[in-house]
Amino acid sequence: MDEMQEIIKNYVIKEYVEDDTELTYDSPLISGGIVDSFSMVSLKRFLENKYNIAIPDDKATPEAFDSVNKICALVREYVK
Amino acid sequence: MSNIGSYEERIKNFDWQIAEKELDYEPGNMINIGWYCSDRICEKGYGNKPALIWEGSTGNEKRYTYNDLRINSNTIGHFLRGLGIKPGDRVCLFMDKIPELYIGFLGILKMGGIAQPLFSAFGDESLYVRLDNAQTTAIITQKKHAPKVRKIMDKMPYLKHLIIVDADPSKPLLDREVAFDMETAEKVEKFEVHPTYAESPSVLHYTSGTTGLPKGVQHVHYSLIAQYLTSKWVLDLQNSDIYWCTADPGWVTGTSYGIIGAFSNGVTQCVLDAGFSADNWYRFIEKHKISMWYSAPTAIRSLMKAGDEVIKKYDLSSLRHLASVGEPLNSEAVIWSEKVFGKPFLDTYWQTETGSMMITNFPGMKIKPGSMGKPFPGITATVIDPETYEPFGETGKIGLIAIKPGWPSMMRAYWRNEETYKKKFQNGWYLPGDRSSIDSEGYFWFVGRDDDVINTGGHLVSPFEVESALLEHPAVAESAVVAKPDFVNMEVVKAFVTLKPGFTGSKDLDLEIMNFVRKKLSPLAMPQEIEFIDTLPKTRSGKIMRRILHAKEWGEEIGDTSTLEND
Numbered sequence: 001m002d003e004m005q006e007i008i009k010n011y012v013i014k015e016y017v018e019d020d021t022e023l024t025y026d027s028p029l030i031s032g033g034i035v036d037s038f039s040m041v042s043l044k045r046f047l048e049n050k051y052n053i054a055i056p057d058d059k060a061t062p063e064a065f066d067s068v069n070k071i072c073a074l075v076r077e078y079v080k
Numbered sequence: 081m082s083n084i085g086s087y088e089e090r091i092k093n094f095d096w097q098i099a100e101k102e103l104d105y106e107p108g109n110m111i112n113i114g115w116y117c118s119d120r121i122c123e124k125g126y127g128n129k130p131a132l133i134w135e136g137s138t139g140n141e142k143r144y145t146y147n148d149l150r151i152n153s154n155t156i157g158h159f160l161r162g163l164g165i166k167p168g169d170r171v172c173l174f175m176d177k178i179p180e181l182y183i184g185f186l187g188i189l190k191m192g193g194i195a196q197p198l199f200s201a202f203g204d205e206s207l208y209v210r211l212d213n214a215q216t217t218a219i220i221t222q223k224k225h226a227p228k229v230r231k232i233m234d235k236m237p238y239l240k241h242l243i244i245v246d247a248d249p250s251k252p253l254l255d256r257e258v259a260f261d262m263e264t265a266e267k268v269e270k271f272e273v274h275p276t277y278a279e280s281p282s283v284l285h286y287t288s289g290t291t292g293l294p295k296g297v298q299h300v301h302y303s304l305i306a307q308y309l310t311s312k313w314v315l316d317l318q319n320s321d322i323y324w325c326t327a328d329p330g331w332v333t334g335t336s337y338g339i340i341g342a343f344s345n346g347v348t349q350c351v352l353d354a355g356f357s358a359d360n361w362y363r364f365i366e367k368h369k370i371s372m373w374y375s376a377p378t379a380i381r382s383l384m385k386a387g388d389e390v391i392k393k394y395d396l397s398s399l400r401h402l403a404s405v406g407e408p409l410n411s412e413a414v415i416w417s418e419k420v421f422g423k424p425f426l427d428t429y430w431q432t433e434t435g436s437m438m439i440t441n442f443p444g445m446k447i448k449p450g451s452m453g454k455p456f457p458g459i460t461a462t463v464i465d466p467e468t469y470e471p472f473g474e475t476g477k478i479g480l481i482a483i484k485p486g487w488p489s490m491m492r493a494y495w496r497n498e499e500t501y502k503k504k505f506q507n508g509w510y511l512p513g514d515r516s517s518i519d520s521e522g523y524f525w526f527v528g529r530d531d532d533v534i535n536t537g538g539h540l541v542s543p544f545e546v547e548s549a550l551l552e553h554p555a556v557a558e559s560a561v562v563a564k565p566d567f568v569n570m571e572v573v574k575a576f577v578t579l580k581p582g583f584t585g586s587k588d589l590d591l592e593i594m595n596f597v598r599k600k601l602s603p604l605a606m607p608q609e610i611e612f613i614d615t616l617p618k619t620r621s622g623k624i625m626r627r628i629l630h631a632k633e634w635g636e637e638i639g640d641t642s643t644l645e646n647d
Contacts, residue, residue, distance in 0.1 A: 015595060019224040030355040032137040033176060036201060037356055037382075038537070038603035042594045049587045061386075062357045 004075065009068045011046055025069045030062040040065055047071065053078035082443035084313040087454070094457035096488055099309040103344070111301045112276045114157070114189035116308075117343035118150040119273070130348045133368060134179050137354035142179055149183060149343065152262055154271035156180075156187025159260055160218065163241055167192025167274050169217040170284060173329070174198050174207070174225055177353040180245045180262050181329055184220055185339050189282055189301075192274030196284040196296075199330030199539075200225055205549065205600040208232045209293050210286045211239060214495060220260075222246050230254065278302035284495060285332050287432040288542035290531040296495030297432045303336075303489035304344060306436035310456060311341030314428060315372055316401050316443045323349040324365070325374040331539060332432040333405055336489070337374055347372075358386035362394040369398035376406035378537040380413045380425060381568045391420050401443060403428055406538020407570045408526040411450030427452055429526070431512050433504070435489030438512075439481075439524050452516065452524040460484035462509075463518050466530070469507035478517045478527050482509035532626055534563040536571050541605050543626065546573055549600045550607075553593055555583040560616050562630040564609060575607035576616060576629055585612030 005025050013023055016035050029035045035043055044060050047053070055078060064074045084090055103120075105111055121131070127147035134142045144152070165171060171193045175181040181197070188195040196214055198207060200222075207228055211219070218241035219229055229242055233256065240256060247259035276282070282301045286294040311317050315337065323342055327333035342349040350368045354360060356379065365373065402417060402425045409427040418424045426441035429452040439461055441453035455461040462471045463479040472479055485505065494501040504511055515527040534541040543561035550559040558578045563571035577593070579585060590610045598606035617625045631638045 018227050021224065028137060028355075031357050031360055033353070033355050035355075036603050038606060038608075039598060041608045042591060042598060042606060045587075045591045045594065049591055058385075062355065063359070066357070 002072075004072050005068055007050070008047070008071055008075075012043070012068065015042070015046075023068070025072075026067045028066055029068070029071075030066045035065065037062065043071075047075055051075055051079050082313075082316050083318065084316070084442055084444070087442050087445050087457075090313070090457040096305055096309075096458055099305045099488075103305070103308060105305070107278070109277075110275045111278055111280075111304060112189060112273050113282055113301050113304050113340055113344070114153055114186040115273045116304055117186055117340060118146060118153050118190075121146040121343065121346045122150050124346070126346050129346065131343060132179060132182060133348065133350045134177075135350070135352050135354070135364065136178075144179060144183070146343075146346070149186065151267050151269060152183045153186035153190055154268040155265050156184050156260075156262065157191035157271055157273075158268040159265065160188065160193060161191050163218065163243075163258070165191070165193055165218055165241070167276075168194060168281065170194045170196045170214040172196040172198055172211060172214070172216045172219040174200055174202075174219055174221040174229070175245070176200050176222065177328055177334075177351050178222070178245075179351075180220070182339055182351070183262065184245075185329065185335065186343075189276075190271065190273045192276060192280075194281045194284050194298075195335075196286075197329050197331075197335060198286065199328060199602065199604075201604070202228075202330075202602045203598065203600045204228045204231045206294075206545075206602050206605070208235060210296070211236060213286075213293060213296055214284055217241070218243060220245060223248060226257075276301045279492070281492070283335060285335070285432050287332075288533060288540045288545060289500070290533050290542065291544045292500070294542065294545070295497055295500060297332075297491045298493045298495050299435050299489065300492050303435045304340060306487055306489035307336050307340045308344045310437040310440075311337060311345050314426070314437055314440050314442060314456070315341065315374055315403055317342070317345040317347045317372060319346065321347045321371045322369055322398070323347045323372045323374070324352070324368070324370045325349065326352070326376065326379055327374070327405075332435070333374075333376075333538075336436055337405075356382060358383050358390050359393075362391060362396060365396050365399065366394040371398050371400045372403075373399060373401075374403045374405065375425070376538045377404055377409045377413060378406065378569050380404060380409070380417065384413060384416050385568065388420055396421060399423065402426065403441075405430070405437075407535050408452065409450075414447065414449035424449070429453070429524070433491040433510075434483070434487075434512065435491065436487070438483055438487075448519075448523050450525070451519075452526050454522050454524070459487055461524070463516055463524075464507075464509060469509065475518050475520045478515055480530055481512050481514045481516050481524070482506075483512065484508070485510045532562070532630070534561075534571050534573055536563075536566075536573060536604055537569040539604050541573055543573075545601060546575065546597060546605050546607065549597050549605070550575060550577065550593065552600070553596050555579050555589060556593065558616055558624070560624045560626050560629055561607065562626050562633055564633045566608075572608040573605060574609045574611070574633060576611050576613050578613060578616060 132144040325338040404425040428440040564574035
């Protein structure tokens with residue numbers, strides 16, 4: 001567990017999970033229907049604001065956003 | 081050989097009695113969509129045929145035969161009747177694409193209720209205005225969506241039952257809540273289907289307009305006639321087909337063609353209840369050997385974006401026929417599908433109010449990529465002058481699409497809103513609110529909406545609703561919402577916002593406002609871009625001129641600004 005994983009997981013729970021569904025770092029977010037393709041835009045915006053990065057649109061794919069761990073890997077590519 | 085055969089021949093000899101006869105229906109007889117989609121298929125000897133193959137996001141699968149569909153819809157109908165729900169009561173389906181949604185829809189219709197499907201991603205405000213307008217008696221939902229309903233329960237004394245299909249037995253239910261588990265409920269073999277007739281209300285779908293609250297589009301059981309025949313002739317559903325309609329029954333495509341058209345034709349249909357990914361969709365087609373695929377331009381463009389390499393990983397040779405609906409299908413997507421799947425997606429044009437396809441491309445017809453196609457047999461459609469409401473005497477002119485009223489699935493009312501309903505008709509024509517032209521061969525070419533409604537990913541979003549939600553945010557003074565072009569979704573929501581004193585536009589405020597609207601209305605309505613500006617363009621009488629902001633987004637001429645304030 002690292003800080004980034006925890007921050008992103010907590011944000012996803014706060015913003016996108018409506019009931020008491022438990023989330024792991026590998027829970028499928030997009031394919032699992034927790035975050036839909038429209039909401040991905042706000043999640044991307046959160047990551048960009050939080051880590052002061054710009055994620056190119058062609059990298060912000062459903063596959064790249066499909067779990068907290070995959071998102072962390074993507075963010076790390078752009079964090080200096 | 082396709083079901084329609086020759087389009088030209090069908091046009092010449094068309095009568096809706098073709099569908100009535102195939103369905104053994106005679107005017108004046110009882111007609112109940114729920115019965116036609118389950119019991120009738122069993123009576124024809126297909127009770128053991130798979131009707132619904134459902135797959136969830138973790139790959140778990142459930143299968144239902146037509147006999148299962150019959151018995152489970154009986155069971156739901158019996159349960160609702162037992163709760164005291166009466167024919168004509170509105171029963172809302174607020175669920176993901178789970179089997180209970182499909183079968184519950186049939187159960188509601190069989191007990192005489194009016195099915196009111198709502199998109200499960202709606203926020204509590206979107207949900208409330210639609211339930212309040214319909215004065216809904218019961219809502220069927222999942223435990224994951226129940227908190228949104230609970231949040232507004234106190235404002236809805238008319239809502240007598242919150243039915244949870246997967247309630248956690250360890251947690252107590254609250255006042256007005258009841259659990260119903262379709263799998264473990266005592267099965268009802270024999271059920272007295274409520275005697276509905278051609279004009280009995282069946283389905284209430286909500287759609288957005290430019291102004292005012294969403295409108296409840298009320299359909300009747302006779303809509304089956306058009307939904308059955310368009311499924312058979314345009315989607316070309318055949319007995320051996322494995323059909324996949326990707327639409328969510330929270331919207332009209334998901335009910336007209338994801339439930340009624342599919343089951344009344346007795347085909348096997350597959351449902352994937354998982355978020356979008358190109359890999360997963362192609363895997364699904366390969367696994368279930370999908371032969372007929374009805375999807376949407378947004379999904380098709382997302383697949384294009386994912387590239388052609390991923391397609392090579394899967395055997396998609398089962399696909400024999402493809403069609404699309406939701407927004408105009410651009411010519412690039414048609415050409416791309418022909419290249420990668422060996423067949424084009426056929427565009428179909430219709431809307432919530434029409435209940436079934438109006439203008440479409442047909443199997444066997446010459447396809448002009450980017451065209452909407454031609455009117456379905458029995459549909460009189462043309463393009464009229466927006467000033468005189470008279471059809472143009474020549475081809476190629478852009479005007480309003482107009483359809484002669486009277487087809488079986490035409491909406492019968494906007495729920496409790498007769499005034500708006502009447503405005504949809506001019507000079508004897510029904511006006512869908514879209515602009516188009518017709519070429520010399522009779523093909524229709526879509527141009528755009530005739531109002532400010534935003535079509536994002538095939539779903540209509542009212543700028544008025546989004547603006548109203550924005551104004552409830554403590555930082556927002558004024559707002560104007562317009563469509564912004566988008567490759568995948570065709571249009572997305574963009575908001576121009578002025579802030580109250582003491583607030584400054586920032587990235588964090590931008591995100592906060594986005595999430596505020598998403599939770600209140602829905603992810604579709606969430607502005608994907610917010611621009612903080614000092615003042616909004618207004619007329620001298622103070623009306624916000626969305627037209628100017630829209631033109632700016634689309635790189636169009638701004639046009640007449642003579643009424644602009646401070647001009």
